[in-house]
Amino acid sequence: MKPPKFSYHRPGNYAEALDLLDQYGEDAKIMSGGQSLIPILNMRLSTPKHIIDLSRIDDLKGIRQEGNMIVIGGMTRHVEVENSDLIKKKCPLLFEAIRWVGHTQIRNRGTVGGSIAHADPSAELPCVLTALRGEIVIVSKEEEITVSPEEFFLSFLLTSLEPDQLIKEVRFPIIHESCGYAFEEVARRHGDFALVEAAAVIDVDETGRISEALIALGGANAVPFIPEEVERFLIGKKPDETILKEAAVMQLDDLDPEGDIHGSGEYRRHLSGILLEKALCRAADRAMEGVEI
Amino acid sequence: MSKYVGQNVKRKEDYRLLTGTGIFVADIRLDNMAEAAILRSTYAHAKIKNIDISKAKEYEGVIDVVIASDLEGKVKPFTEFVEFTLPSNLEQEIKPTIKRNPEPMLAKDKVTFVGQAIAIVVANNRYLAEDAVALIKVEYEPLPVLTDPYEAKKEAAPVIHAELNNNIQSHFEVKVGNIESAFRQADYTIKTQLKTPRVSGNPLETRGVVAEYEERSSQLQVWSSTQVPYMVRSYISKLVNLVEDNIRVVAPDVGGGFGPKCAVYPEEIVIPYLAMKHKRPVKWIEDRLEHMQSTRHSRDQVHDVEVAFKSDGTILALKDHFLLDNGAHNSFALCCAYNSAAHLRGMYKIPNYNIVGEIVLTNKTPNVPYRGAGRPEAVFVMDRLIYMIADKLNVDPIEVSRKNFIQPEEMPYETDLFYRDGTHMVLENGDYPEGLKQALNIVGYEQFRQEQIEERTKGRYIGIGVSSYIEGTGIGPHEGAVVRVDSSGHILAYVGSSPHGQSHETTLSQICADEFGVSPDQVTVKAGDTSLLPYGVGTFASRGAVTAGSAVQVASKRLREKFLAIAGEMLEVAPNDLEMKEGKVYPKALPSKFVTLREIALAAKPGPRSKVPEGMEPGASVTHYFIPPSVTFSSGFHVAIVEVDKQTGFVTILKYVVIHDCGRVLNPMVVDGQIQGGVAQGIGGALYEEIIYDENGQLVTGTYMDYLIPTAMEVPVVEMGHQEFLSPRNPIGVKGVGEGGAICPPASIANAVCDAMKPLNIKINSVPISPNRLRDLIQLAEAQ
Amino acid sequence: MSVFSIGMNVNADRIEQQNVVSVALNVNGEKMERQIEPRLLLSDFLRDDLGLTGTHVGCEHGVCGACTILVNGESVRSCLMLAVQADGCEIKTVESLSSKDGSLNTIQQAFANNHALQCGFCTPGFLMSIESYMKNNSKQPSDEEIKECISGNLCRCTGYSNIISAIKEAYSSKNSQ
Structure with missing residues (x-):
């Protein structure tokens, strides 16, 4: 080897x-x-x-806020995200998810751009970026372009990145402080690739109704999946258990997970519903904190 | 007398291993050393039509590329391992069919499993050797692949080895009592199929060999990461045709064995040959991908079993027909299969017993005994049956166990079977009902049953599972020790059984130190080197402490007696009136008039100054080979408490308790460490680990991403209790403990999961209990 | 033709010889410079070029953790790093842990006291993961945190319980100092 x-x-x-x-x-x-x-x-x-x-290109490293975006240089390592107060404060969903990436030794070397470019459908960062409707800034000698996760992730381990391009930075939208968020994942063992994972952000208005819902599922399709019907369904609803339970399984038929020795496609689909329910419940609980009804 | 035996003496091995100064095979670096890499089959079953090594041979830094034909007349093919053939009385008793099926060094005309070695490249370093391996072109003609043993044993199945006529390599039957009449008397019978999957021992250090040939004295020096250096030496001598004394095999620090390193592999023969051929040291270190494919796998048994019992839970009879899916070659005769047959009834009195075992060949990696060697498979069958009987009778499973235990007053208990070593299988002592009681006390069984009912009403599924084992440990044929005192007065103990984590240097020095009345610091234990003593066997089958420990004890005792005799001459006092303590010998009446061990050692030398009594040979050394009369039976109970997430099928172990009897405990810390480590491997087998092949015989679990070894997150701290029934079958009263921890977890955890899901009446008939499988079972049960 | 370039602004560092690069690094407090093939893994560089064989190689695909070392104070799997990537870095291996007089450091001693190793093959990797963890976390960790700290290291012998005890002991003896 x-x-x-x-x-x-x-x-x-x-x-x-x-x-x-x-x-x-x-x-x-x-x-x-x-x-x-x-x-x-x-x-x-x-x-x-x-x-x-790319390890010696300092321009590709660092975490900064730019308007309503957290901008992470492609060569920024996971450990820097994990230790960043800015991320903890402004991008708590990412902060919660990053600890699920491999083990310490992996996070000490692995980079944000690398994880995005590798496009493993069960990886945490693509899922979070997709849920948050983030952006990927790609450069080549000719141009610099910004693409959405949906444009970028094409299939299993396949992206729109051309051979002459590299990821300059990844941009995560800042969620409002009042938002609730949650990242849920299951793996066979701690630190293994996820069987499936769910990321959710929920905001509620002053009446306690859901005003915003951002969701993505990882490992459930060849690319991170946004259940848009679920998102639309939730708007205007009170986040009680019945509603969230109903929402979590609404779009399971749109999932087509690959099966492997760790879990069949059917099983992963089943888990997706459970994890999404958990993520929605936790996100809603967080969103409801401080809302007085 | 025993000042150190029984104490938590800190390990002598640790300093070097903690400072990075241990020496494992891969750490050996010699001048001008070449490195080998191996081309392995990518087909499970295929004819080899052509091998083109021309490009590889021309590649930079390549010294040699060898294929099977290059070895003809130079390296003989393997014979079967005589170490594993059956004793003649056992052969007479069970009249097995065992066909010769040794493994070739390198595949010649056909390959029979993925990972089989085809060609070896020797180059200036491993990087170049791997480059050259990639340049070898093999033309294969695929043959039909057999991965299912039931398919493989069919008459119409393609035959993997034509000379065997079919794929049933071995067949045997063991009968006790009258099975038919017992079944007629039964109130109930249960018939089921239980399966223990194929797993891989996976020591963290892979296999590896370094060989150096010194022409001047025709000495071949071999370092191998093996559990059995003497066996390696013997086969190099036989197959490369060398004077055995000219070969020295050293097992240096060995990074775990667990069974897979417990026999000779082709690389251990061919790498030394290549070192001789090229007159330069050659190193081959197996990488993890090779390890997953080519280091032998284990378990992989399917039992079709039927049990007959009365309505009060008394088991009347058990019949079993099992297949061992062996992979492509079996060099171990009936080892694991017969162990399964001999141990299946465990602690239970089952007077009528009939078991048929068949070893079937398939296109997979060959089988090897792995920690437990046939017992985890047997225990899984027996203890799942206990739970099924309890289900049928609607009683608590521990009542079924209690009903059928061999009672302490029935010891020694004649099982009416022969053991694998050809002796009558007689359980010498123990108190099983008491052992279970202890285990249930620690776990708080009654209280748990209450809690379980309450939690179920809250929708929480927790369960408790019990499993038990007996294990014949300390198998022969022998193990030796040389104990001597050097001229500086330091005590040395050399043994033939070489360790790979078992703490021989510490525990054997404790035994020796107690005999001489010194501290273990004054004893150096050496092992893992065939130059230390002429014969040796190895560390496997929970035999190290029993066999090497006994040999050290007897040799130490005899040397002590000799030293007292010499001191008697020196002090002109009768040996009986002398005391030996803290490195000195003195008259009991006059402690100030002493001679030291060093002085006695000098007086033991031959010559005019010798003080060796007449009729005694000079020298400060005693050799003893301990020959166990038979195996000694250790035993234990495992209790698992688990929680099942009904929605996901994930199992969490909340508590794990082990009670065990390993006779006299030499070093509690070491014994507990063996158990905790064994349980961790058992948990792997229960919940995570499985070697999987696809229908083309391709290994699906070829990396550590697919083959899931438990991490610290998955292994609980085991709570332990001890029974200490001293073995009468060796002078130190010990029973083996190395494997025990790994034997029960698949059964205890499967039982606990079934217990947790009792409202759904789920039956777990195979492991590992992956969340997906368990969720499927739950779903199926809910649909009914 | 293979070309090596190490940034066009550092021509001085460029090695003319084909496919050989130069690395300068600090290993266990010693500065050194070596010429190596760019494909050489850091684990092999440490073991074969520097003779630091205390760093063990268990899987070479970044799962077992036996090859864990510290790069600039952080735990890293040396089988997942090219030696050339360590250019300019400060490396620490298991050989650096004990003091000059040979006495064991706190965590090594705690391993010996608690029988936290059997065959010892995985041990250096554990020690380096824990070394880094203890440097970055001064507070006594919970059992869960301890388990997570070592979850990137596989041990096939001990079943981990004694390693967990050793870490606890190391923390208490460090805090009582």
Whole structure:
């Protein structure tokens, strides 16, 4: 289990990185944290001629607020998100979800951009980004574009990222302080890839009715899934248990999870309903805190 | 006498292992050392039409590429492992069919499982060796693949090894009493099928071999991550045709064994051969992907069983027909299969018993004994049956157990079976009803039953499951020890049984230290090196403490007696009037007039200054080979309390209790550690671990992402209690404990889950109880 | 032709020899520079090039945690890092834990006191994960937090209970110092 031969490039800024991508494109793989790529190399499932290591590009690192967005540089590591007060305060859903990513050793190396680009349908960050209707900023030598998760995630481990492009940053919309939020996940063992996961944000108005609902399910389809009917259904409703229970299973038929040895498609669909119910209930409880009716 | 035996003496092994200065096989680095990588079959069953190694041979840094034909006339093929063949009286008794089915070194004309070795590349380093492996082109012609043992044993099934005529490699039957008449007297019978899946022992250190040949003295030095260095030496000698004394096999620090490292593998023969061929050291370290495919797997039994019982719960008879899905080669005769047959009735009196075992070949990785070796399978069958009987009679399962226990006054209890070592299987002592009582006290059984009823009304599903085992431990044929005092007065104990986590250096030094009346610090234990003594067996089958411990005790005692005799000459005092303590020997009446162990050791040397009494050989060393009269039976109870999430099917272990009898406890900390670790592996087997092949014989669980080993999050702290019935079958009264922890968890947890879901009457007939499987069972039960 | 570039602004660091790169790093307090193949895993670099064989390799796909080391004070799986990526980093391995006189540090000692290791193969990885955890968390952790701290390390021998006890003891002896 040793990586095959490759040429190694470590650009010092992203103009250089884009030049290298432009030059090697198809023959190159971008290395961000390497926590998914290096196992793939060790197993020789991929044999790229060139590895472009983005770890020394400081422009791609950091967490900042820009208007109503939290902007996270593509090369920002999970551990930095985990330890960020800004994230904790402004993006609590992400803060809650990030601890589900692998184990400490993985979060110390793995990056936000890397996780998004890897596009594992059961990964936590794509699910949260999708729920929050975030944005992915992609650059190439030619242009810089901003895409939605729906445009970006195409299928299982497949994204719209072209060989000459890289993820510059990922933008998570800030949810209003009054919003309730919850991230729920189940895995066979702690730290394993999720069987399924659910992310939910709920806001209520002064009458205690739901004014906003943002939801995504991960691991239940080839890409993170937004149950839009559920979101619409919830608006204007009081978040009591019956309503949330009903909402959670409304769109299970739209899910088509892949089965594997850890759980069949049918089982994952079943779990999706349970997790969504849990996430909705917890998010609603949080939203109702401080609302006096 | 025993000042250190029985104490929590801290481990001597720890310092090096904590500071990173231990030496595992992969840590060995020699001048000019080459590294090997292996091309393994990607097909489960196929003819090899052609192997093109030309590109690999030309690749930079490549020293050699060998395939099966290159070994002809140089390395003989494996014979069956004689270490595992049946004693003649057992053979007479059960008249088994066992067909010869040894594994080839490298696949030649056909491959029979995914992961089988085809070619070995030797290069300047592992990176280059792997590059070259990727350049080898094998032309396969796929053959029909067999992955289901029931399909494989059909008459029309394709035959994996033509010379065997069919895929049933072994067959045997064991009969006790009169099964037919017992079934006629029964009030009830239950017929069911119970399955224990294929699992992998998965020590954290993979296998590995380093070999170096020194031409000047024709010495072949081999380091291998093995449980059985003597067996490795024996097969290198036989198959590469070398003088055995010219081979030294060392098992250095070994990173776990658990069974999979308990026999010889092709790499342990071919890598030494390649080191000799190229006159340079060669290292091969198995990587985890290779390990999952090529290190032998275990368990994988399906039992079709029928039990007859009376309405008061008395079990009258049990009949069982089971298949062991062995994979492509069986070199272990009836090892696990016969263990299952011998242990299936466990602690229960079942006077009429009939069991047929069949070892069936399929296109999977071969089988090996793994921690428990046939007992977890047997216990799963027996203890699930106890719960099914209780269900049928609508009584608490512990009542069924109590009804059928062998009673303490019936000890020693004749089982009317032969054990695998050819002796009568007689349980020597123990008090099973008391053991269960202790376990239920710790767990608070009655109170739990109350709580369970209350919680059920709140929609919470908790359950309790009991399982028990007996285990023949400390199997022979022998284990030896050399105990000597060197000229500096330091005591050395060399043993043939080499450890891989069992703490031999500590516990054996405790035994030796007590004999000499010194501290264990004054004793150095060495093991894992065939140059230490001429014969050795190994550490497996819960035998280390029983066999090596006894050998050390007897050798120490004899050397002590010899030293007293020499000291008697030195002090001109009768040995009986002498005392040995803290490294000194002195007359009981006059402690100030002493001689030290060092002085006695010097006086033991031959020559004019010798003080060795007449008729005694000079020398400060005694060798003893302990030959156990038979195995000694340890036993135990496991109780699991679990909670089932009815919606998701997830099982949480809330409490886990073990009561066990391993005879005299040499070092409680070490014994408890063995049990806790065994339970963790058992929990793996109960809830997480399963080797899965698809219908093409491709290994689906080939990585640690798919093969789920429990982490700290999944393993509870086990609460333990001890029974201490000293074994009369060895001088130190011990019984083996290494495997016990791993034997019961699949049964105790499955029983607890069924107990939790009793309102739905769910039957768990196979493990692991994955959330998906359990949820399906719940759903099915709810639909009814 | 394979090309190596280490940022176009650092030509001085560029190695002309094909497919060989230079790394300068600090390992266990010692500065060093080596020429290596870019594909060399950090775990192999430590073990084979530096002879620091205390870092063990158990799975090479980032699950077992046996190869855990500290990179700039953070626990990292050295089988999931290329040696070249450690250029400029400060590395600590199990060999750095005991003091110069050979005495064990708090967590090593707690492991010995609590029989927290059997075969010892996974132990260095555990020690390094715990070392990093203890540096970043001064407060005595709960049992759940302890379990989570070591959940990225597999042990096949101990069943973890004694490792948990060792961590608790290490915290109490650290706090009583």
